[in-house]
Amino acid sequence: MRIAVDALGGDYAPEEVVSGALAAARGLLADEILLVGDPETVEPLLGSDRPENLSLRPSRGSVGMEEDPAASLRARPEASVAVAARLVRSGEAEAFFSAGNTGATVAAALLWVGRIRGIRRPAIATVMPFPKGSVLLLDAGATVECRPQDLLSFAVMGSIFARRYMKIEEPRVGLVNVGEEPGKGGRLAREAHKLLAGCATIRFVGNVEGRDIGRGAADVLVTDGFTGNVVLKTAEGVAREILAAVRDAVSGSLLHRAAAGILRPRLLALRSRLDPETYGGSFLLGVDGVVVIGHGNTRARGVENAIRGISRAGAGLAGDLGESLRREGAL
Secondary structure, rough: OEEEEEEEOOOOOOOHHHHHHHHHHHHOOOOEEEEEEOEEEEEEHHHOOOOOOOOEEEOOOOOOOOOOOOHHHOOOOOHHHHHHHHHHOOOOEEEEEEEEOOHHHHHHHHHHOOOOOOOOEEEEEEEEEEOOOOOOOOOOOOOOOOOOHHHHHHHHHHHHHHHHHHHHOOOEEEEEEOOOOOOOHHHEEEEHHHHHOOOOOOOEEEEEEEHHHOOOOOOOOEEHHHHHHHHHHHHHHHHHHHHHHHEEEEOOOOHHHHHHHHHHHHHHHHHHHOHHHHOOOEEEEEEOOOOEOOOOOOHHHHHHHHHHHHHHOOOOHHHHHHHHHHOOOOO
């Protein structure tokens, strides 16, 4: 694949983004990485031994994390995220990644990449790692206000994506709700439940309460963007605090430090599994191309893993999503 990377997006750009892109290019020799950024800023970071499958595409400036996405893109159409999106639109790239302003990335994707025909709203699909297995959550923040039909589209897209990306043959799809019974929740949840239960394309397992998300009740979790973003940020915050508490507990007395030495391999493996940078980014499903959004604080490891994830998802993802949605009548 040809993958455009916004070199100026993120808290640690461009250094960490360029470092991650270089590592990905060296490991993915069959793919082509197109770094997008100001040449005078990015060029010195590439070094003299850059891989042949990595090149630089010029842009001017970036969209800051606190800026208004739409206004910034109108004022600076040559910003790095906008140029990366247009590379997909023109066919020069098949995917683009940005760890910058999420709203600007979504807006650039909708403006220049466009939606899959018939899709009303896109969804951010995020892999949430848990000790018992990973869960795909969508929407994690792209569409705050949804209709029942949107959740059906999210469910079909999430199921297809879980098969391709997470290698789950028959993903179990659950609807995030306040109770397990079909009649629970507000109007959106109740009507969405009826649509999902009647969908032959997915394996719907019913409502999933918040307490059951981490225990593997479903492989794909569907909800509106407001609820999904709260679920995601809460899970990330709790995981971070628990790991910090464990670190404090084993760093006290000599006996505690000795015990920590014995547990160190298991603790490091757990930390790696729960680290968002293991996956590196979230896929924006529903747009007519492959778009991945990274955390604002993504480091080089996260950038590399995000690019590897794009390569693993493969070209043709948007086409497969659109075909399945039309076949199911979810468009």
